[in-house]
Amino acid sequence: MHFGVDYYPEHWDEGRWYEDLKLMKELRFNTVRVAEFAWCRLEPKPDEYDFSWLDRFLKAAEAEGFKVMLGVPARNIPAWLSASDPETAIQAYEGHRESFGTRYTTCLNNSYLRDRALRLAERMAQHYKASEVIHSWHLDNELGDASPCYCPACRKQFIGWLKDKYKSCSALNEAWGLVFWSLEISDWDQIWLPTRTNHFAHNPSLLLDYRRFTSRVTEAFAQEQAGIIRENCPGAIITTNLQSTTRFHTDYYKLSESLDFVSTNYYPPESYNTIDLDRLRSLKKGPFWVVEQKSAAPDRKVREGSRLQTSYGFLVPQPGETRLNTYQSISRGADMVLYFRMRPCLFGQEQFHGGILNYDGGTGRIFDEIKKTGLEIEKIRSYIDGTKVESQVALLYSYDSRWAMESYPPGIEMDYRTVFLDYHREFERLHVATDIVSPESDLSDYSLVVAPLLYVMNPGIVENLVSYAEAGGVLLLTARSGLKDENGNIIPDILPPALSELCGISIVEGFPLRPEQKAGIIEEGGDEYEVSRWIELLNPKKGCTVRARYKDSWYAGQAAVTEMRSGEGLACFIGSVPESRFIRNELKRLLKFADINVPMNAPADVYISVRNGNGRNIVFCLNPNSTMRKISLPPGTVMKDLIQGVKIQGELELAPLDVALLIPE
Ligand code: GAL
Numbered sequence: 001m002h003f004g005v006d007y008y009p010e011h012w013d014e015g016r017w018y019e020d021l022k023l024m025k026e027l028r029f030n031t032v033r034v035a036e037f038a039w040c041r042l043e044p045k046p047d048e049y050d051f052s053w054l055d056r057f058l059k060a061a062e063a064e065g066f067k068v069m070l071g072v073p074a075r076n077i078p079a080w081l082s083a084s085d086p087e088t089a090i091q092a093y094e095g096h097r098e099s100f101g102t103r104y105t106t107c108l109n110n111s112y113l114r115d116r117a118l119r120l121a122e123r124m125a126q127h128y129k130a131s132e133v134i135h136s137w138h139l140d141n142e143l144g145d146a147s148p149c150y151c152p153a154c155r156k157q158f159i160g161w162l163k164d165k166y167k168s169c170s171a172l173n174e175a176w177g178l179v180f181w182s183l184e185i186s187d188w189d190q191i192w193l194p195t196r197t198n199h200f201a202h203n204p205s206l207l208l209d210y211r212r213f214t215s216r217v218t219e220a221f222a223q224e225q226a227g228i229i230r231e232n233c234p235g236a237i238i239t240t241n242l243q244s245t246t247r248f249h250t251d252y253y254k255l256s257e258s259l260d261f262v263s264t265n266y267y268p269p270e271s272y273n274t275i276d277l278d279r280l281r282s283l284k285k286g287p288f289w290v291v292e293q294k295s296a297a298p299d300r301k302v303r304e305g306s307r308l309q310t311s312y313g314f315l316v317p318q319p320g321e322t323r324l325n326t327y328q329s330i331s332r333g334a335d336m337v338l339y340f341r342m343r344p345c346l347f348g349q350e351q352f353h354g355g356i357l358n359y360d361g362g363t364g365r366i367f368d369e370i371k372k373t374g375l376e377i378e379k380i381r382s383y384i385d386g387t388k389v390e391s392q393v394a395l396l397y398s399y400d401s402r403w404a405m406e407s408y409p410p411g412i413e414m415d416y417r418t419v420f421l422d423y424h425r426e427f428e429r430l431h432v433a434t435d436i437v438s439p440e441s442d443l444s445d446y447s448l449v450v451a452p453l454l455y456v457m458n459p460g461i462v463e464n465l466v467s468y469a470e471a472g473g474v475l476l477l478t479a480r481s482g483l484k485d486e487n488g489n490i491i492p493d494i495l496p497p498a499l500s501e502l503c504g505i506s507i508v509e510g511f512p513l514r515p516e517q518k519a520g521i522i523e524e525g526g527d528e529y530e531v532s533r534w535i536e537l538l539n540p541k542k543g544c545t546v547r548a549r550y551k552d553s554w555y556a557g558q559a560a561v562t563e564m565r566s567g568e569g570l571a572c573f574i575g576s577v578p579e580s581r582f583i584r585n586e587l588k589r590l591l592k593f594a595d596i597n598v599p600m601n602a603p604a605d606v607y608i609s610v611r612n613g614n615g616r617n618i619v620f621c622l623n624p625n626s627t628m629r630k631i632s633l634p635p636g637t638v639m640k641d642l643i644q645g646v647k648i649q650g651e652l653e654l655a656p657l658d659v660a661l662l663i664p665e
Contacts, residue, residue, distance in 0.1 A: 001381045002067070002135070002336035003374060004031030005356065006292060009057040010041045011345055016361065017057055020342055021064045023357065027367070028374030032061055033291055033338050036071025036141040037103070040078040043120060051127050058133050067135035069239070069291065069338070072124055074117040074140035074225060075106045081116055082106075088113040091151035094196050102349065104146040108221045109153040121225050125232035136261070137229050138291065139240040144218035144250035148210070150193040154217075159188050161213050175487045176205035207407035208400065208456075208488040215251045215399070223258040239263045241291050242283075244276040245417055248406065251399045253438045256283045265292035265340070266329055270315065274607070275424045275436065277332035279397065281389055282435040289336035290329040295322055296344075296354025296366050316354065320657030322366060323373045324622055327659045331609035331620035333389040339370065380642045380661060387613030391433040392596045394446040395424060398439050400456040404488050410480055411512030413533050416453055419478070419577060423452045426584045429604035432591060443468040447594040450476045450587075457482040462496045469502055472568035474594040476586075477503065479510065479536040479575050503571045504544030504564035508537040510575075520551035521560045521578070529582035531560070536575035538562055547572075548582075561586075602631040606654065618642070619662040623654040630654075638665040 005024060009017055024032065035042070035054060043049050061068055082088055082100040088110045089097040098105040106113055128134055166172040169185050178184045183203060185191060194202040194210050201207075226238045239261040242252050256262050264280045266272050272294075280288040297316040301308045317325070322339075329337050343357040358364050402416045409415075427434045435446070439461045443449050449468060454461070454477065462482065469475040482496040493500060494507040511534075513519060518530045524547060538559040540546050548561035563572040570593060574586070591598070599619060600608045606629050607622040619639075623629045631652040633639055639648045642661040652660055 001377060001384055002031040003377050004029040004338045006033045006338055006341045009034060010038050017060055021060055025064055027371050028378050031067050031338060033069040033138060034071060036073060036138055037076050039073035039076060046080060049123050062133040068133050069136045069138050070134050071138045072121045076103050077106055085112045090147055090149040092147055107149040107151055108217050109157050118228055121228045122232055125229045129233040136237040136239055139222055139225050142243055143222055143240055145243060145247060148214050150195045155193055158213050159191050163188060176203055177489055204408035205488040208404050211403040218250045219254045222255055226258045241265050244272040246271050248402045252283060261289055263289040263291040266290045267294040267298055268325055277329060278434055279436040281333035282437050286388055287333055287335035290334045291338045292340035293326060293329060293337045295339040295356050299350050299352035301349060322369050324657050324659055326373050327620060327622055376643050383618060383642055387611035387618060389433055390612055391435040392447045393432055393434045394443060394449045395434050395436045396439040396451040396454055397436045398454055401454055404456045404484055411534050413515050419453045422583055423450055426580055426587050431598050431600060431602055431608040447596055448474045448590055452478050454481050456484045457496060458486040462498050466498050466502050469566050469569040469571045474570045474590050476572045479534050502566055503573045504541045505538045505562050505573055508539045510536040521548040522551045523548045530579045531576035533577040538575045600631060603629050616663055621654055621660045623658055626656045628653055628655055640665045
């Protein structure tokens with residue numbers, strides 16, 4: 001377990017470093033992340049590198065026994081670099097170049113910027129290759145998070161990417177359906193980018209491919225930057241911080257191929273959620289790192305027109321919440337937790353962002369809480385090391401589906417993330433761990449696979465799902481599954497024929513409801529539930545069981561939810577967007593069918609997660625509520641709470657915002 005903090009030595013007088021390092025020790029930290037935004041100090045003038053200040057900080061950190069995660073800046077460039085080539089700036093959707101003066105305004109297709117960034121990485125790797133204090137290397141910060149760029153360099157690269165993919169203009173015309181509104185091209189130079197136009201939409205296939213292309217630019221840059229570090233510093237461990245599911249700029253399945261470890265930020269509840277931890281863990285099916293754990297209230301100013309606004313409305317953590325969220329990260333598989341940040345900064349764009357220390361560098365409530373957590377982690381570390389979260393359930397998360405839905409939504413309020421969270425949340429309330437994996441991945445280890453809104457499918461995905469279910473898996477699909485092919489065009493059957501056969505249905509018709517409109521479904525046994533947003537009328541074929549039918553309107557009596565046995569497996573289809581109660585009951589039923597047990601009988605509003613290894617399970621019980629919760633232990637079991645060191649039998653009483661880590665006694 002690595003436990004530590006993000007520190008910005010360039011923000012503070014050198015004399016203060018030593019005091020801060022002492023305070024970090026008091027918190028039981030062992031790891032510090034530095035330098036991801038420090039380019040202007042690392043290369044103050046072109047080719048004049050100055051690592052001396054960083055060397056001194058690393059020496060001081062090493063002397064106190066710390067390990068360092070070294071940030072390698074790339075997109076937050078110094079002013080001299082921006083001034084020497086104005087085309088380093090992103091060309092926005094509206095056509096203007098983004099101005100220098102904040103972060104993430106640079107285009108990775110600008111060759112000057114790329115060269116300079118890669119040269120910096122090379123110099124840093126050469127300089128620090130023998131350093132023993134460096135634990136790992138952190139590529140830039142939140143790679144890919146920027147407005148999409150539409151500059152001439154991007155257009156040129158995009159054309160190259162399209163040529164590679166489609167080979168001929170006629171193949172591209174066909175794939176994108178450019179005959180619609182007379183958009184066919186006869187020469188690659190006629191390619192346009194999906195920038196601001198009038199109020200009509202751009203071609204959906206172009207929009208989807210442009211998303212893929214911009215993701216590819218980030219993936220390729222990470223690969224190159226990581227390659228240079230590895231070449232100069234053999235054995236370097238490389239990571240970077242991936243963002244929450246509120247962001248979808250980059251295909252993290254592909255980006256993570258360049259990384260040894262995946263890392264994330266974790267700022268719950270506003271912009272991060274437990275799904276983000278589950279998704280991170282699933283990327284490499286193993287431990288991940290949280291390199292920015294929320295310690296205090298974040299602050300972010302964003303522009304709305306000409307006014308500066310505070311974004312998100314982040315909340316200050318109540319006493320106990322920072323500790324609880326730290327255990328949340330660990331319980332989901334994190335083997336490193338670094339808090340953001342040690343001390344609030346007195347200047348710059350995040351002045352109102354809290355930290356572990358107070359503005360004056362003194363200690364207070366947050367410091368005390370993290371110190372308590374640090375002491376606990378010291379105590380439990382040996383139990384946790386070597387354990388990991390295992391899951392029998394997979395949720396399929398598809399970038400193509402997300403991108404296609406975000407750029408060209410099928411219906412009002414059919415939001416990919418919202419529907420995805422609907423399913424993830426209900427598994428969580430049932431205390432069942434979920435992996436979040438690509439629809440193209442090997443599913444054979446999972447007993448239950450749920451694919452919410454898997455809107456875009458290619459033949460490989462269809463085949464993957466069919467063979468999974470036929471081999472005995474339990475598969476749940478929802479409305480709008482496989483509606484689009486990989487070009488973003490609608491398939492004539494609405495549901496891919498092989499899935500239609502697997503599920504034993506065809507789709508008669510699909511249509512949106514008005515935003516506030518609800519419809520009803522009735523289960524066989526008479527239980528009624530609400531559905532909203534989208535209706536698909538299912539036509540069951542021979543052998544298919546109708547589990548629920550629509551209740552009202554002109555489509556009353558038509559099938560809404562079905563299931564079909566296929567060998568040992570089961571293929572279920574939900575033709576609408578049901579209320580959470582229905583999803584929960586349905587998942588319960590499928591868990592039972594798939595023979596998946598829940599680890600603990602606990603109220604739905606507590607978090608239960610299990611880490612296995614070293615011959616035992618550690619059950620993490622977290623109570624995020626403002627009142628006490630009781631958790632029943634399986635009859636006859638005696639467990640020990642690793643934090644309190646006490647035996648528990650019968651019922652565990654968890655105080656508000658408290659945590660227990662149980663192992664069999
Ligand atoms: C993160 C970012 C940090 C800092 C933080 C503030 O998204 O990586 O640099 O801005 O947010 O909450």
